[in-house]
Amino acid sequence: MIETKLDNLLIGTPKPFREDGEMSAIAKQLVDQAIVLGPLGLAGNQVADPLHHGGRDKAVHLYPVEHYEFWKDKYPDLDILNRPGAFGENFSCSGLTEDKLCLGDVFRVGEALIECSHARQPCWKLNHHFGHPDVLKTVIKTRKSGSYFRVLETGKVRAGDDMIQQDRHHPDWPLDRLFGLIIGGKHKGQGAELRALSNIPVLAETWRKRAAQLADIQPM
Numbered sequence: 001m002i003e004t005k006l007d008n009l010l011i012g013t014p015k016p017f018r019e020d021g022e023m024s025a026i027a028k029q030l031v032d033q034a035i036v037l038g039p040l041g042l043a044g045n046q047v048a049d050p051l052h053h054g055g056r057d058k059a060v061h062l063y064p065v066e067h068y069e070f071w072k073d074k075y076p077d078l079d080i081l082n083r084p085g086a087f088g089e090n091f092s093c094s095g096l097t098e099d100k101l102c103l104g105d106v107f108r109v110g111e112a113l114i115e116c117s118h119a120r121q122p123c124w125k126l127n128h129h130f131g132h133p134d135v136l137k138t139v140i141k142t143r144k145s146g147s148y149f150r151v152l153e154t155g156k157v158r159a160g161d162d163m164i165q166q167d168r169h170h171p172d173w174p175l176d177r178l179f180g181l182i183i184g185g186k187h188k189g190q191g192a193e194l195r196a197l198s199n200i201p202v203l204a205e206t207w208r209k210r211a212a213q214l215a216d217i218q219p220m
Contacts, residue, residue, distance in 0.1 A: 002165040004095035006109055007065060008084040009035070009159045014048035018128065023048040026088035026129050034158035037112040039151050042090055056150050057117045057204035063089035063146035064097045070144065075132060087126070087146055093163060098143055098176040104169035104202040111155025113166070118204040119179040120146040140184055143176045148204065169202065178203075182210055191218030 010028035017024035025048050036043040039056055047054035065084070072081045084092035091109075098119060105116045122139040129135075139145055178197070180186040187194060194215035198208045 002095060002100065002105075002107075002163075004093050004163045006091055006093050006157065006159055006161045006163055008092035009042070009157065010085045010090055010092065011035070011042050011045035012085075012088065013044075013046045017048075017125070024125055024129075025053075026125055028085040028088060028090070030084070030159075032159060034110070034156040036154065037110070037114075037151055037157045038154045041151075042157075045090060052123070057206070058148045059151045060091055060114060060149040061087075061089050061120060061146060062091040062093065062096060062149065063087040063120075064144075065092055065094040066097055067144045070142070074138070075130065078130060080130070086130075087120075088129075089146060091149075096147065096163075098145060098147065098179060099174055101147055101175050102168055102170050103173040103175065103178055103200070104167075105165060106152065106167040106169075107149075107163050108166055109163045110157035110161040111153075112151060112157050113153035113155070114149040115152050115202060116175070117148050117150045117202065118207045119143075119175045119183070120148060121183055143179050143184060145175070145179050145183075147175055170200065173197075173200075178207075182207055182214070187214045187218075189218065191215050194218070 009031045011031055012025040012028040014023040014025045025046055041059040080086045103116055107114050122136045126135040127133050194211045198212035
C-alpha cells in the first residue's frame with residue numbers, strides 16, 4: 001500500500017500564452033486553504049482548451065516531485081523548475097512516480113476519493129512553456145509523464161493531506177508501461193495487450209479508443 005502526502009495544491013486560470021493570442025492555464029498558483037475537489041477538478045481551476053484538457057478523466061493532474069531533479073539537471077537555467085507547478089500539475093507529491101502508480105489505483109486524499117485514469121500525454125505547450133524544443137520528446141523518451149485522476153467522491157482537500165492507497169485493480173499496468181504502449185511507440189506486436197486495454201473501463205475513454213486503433217493496425 002502506498003502512503004504519501006499531498007505536498008502542494010495548485011490551481012490555474014487561462015492566461016495569454018503566445019503572441020498569437022493562444023491561451024493556456026498551464027501556469028499554476030499554490031493554494032494554502034482547503035478547497036473542494038469535484039468531478040471536474042478543483043474549485044477555481046480552469047482550462048483554456050476544454051477539447052484536450054479537463055473533463056472527468058482529467059479532473060486532477062499529478063506530477064511527481066522526484067522528477068524535478070532530472071529536469072533541473074537538463075535545464076539548469078529555468079527558474080520555473082525551482083518551485084512546483086512547472087508542468088501544470090494540480091497535485092505535487094512524492095512516491096507516485098509512473099513505475100509505482102498503476103492504472104485504476106484508488107486513493108483517499110483529504111475528504112475526496114480519486115482513481116488513476118491514465119498518464120499524461122505531453123503536448124507542444126510544454127516546449128513553449130519551458131522555452132526548449134525537446135521537452136515533449138524527452139517526456140516521451142523518459143516516460144516522466146505525470147498522471148491523471150478522476151474523482152470518485154467529492155470532498156475538500158488541502159496541502160499536507162495524507163494520500164493513502166485504498167485499492168489496486170490493475171497491478172500489471174504501471175503507468176510507465178501504459179504510457180510506453182499508448183504514447184511511446186512500444187505498441188508493435190502488442191495486439192493482445194492493446195485489445196485488453198481497450199476493454200478496461202477505468203482507462204480514460206480517449207486512451208481506450210487509442211488502444212483499439214493501435215490494435216487494429218497490428219499484423220495478425
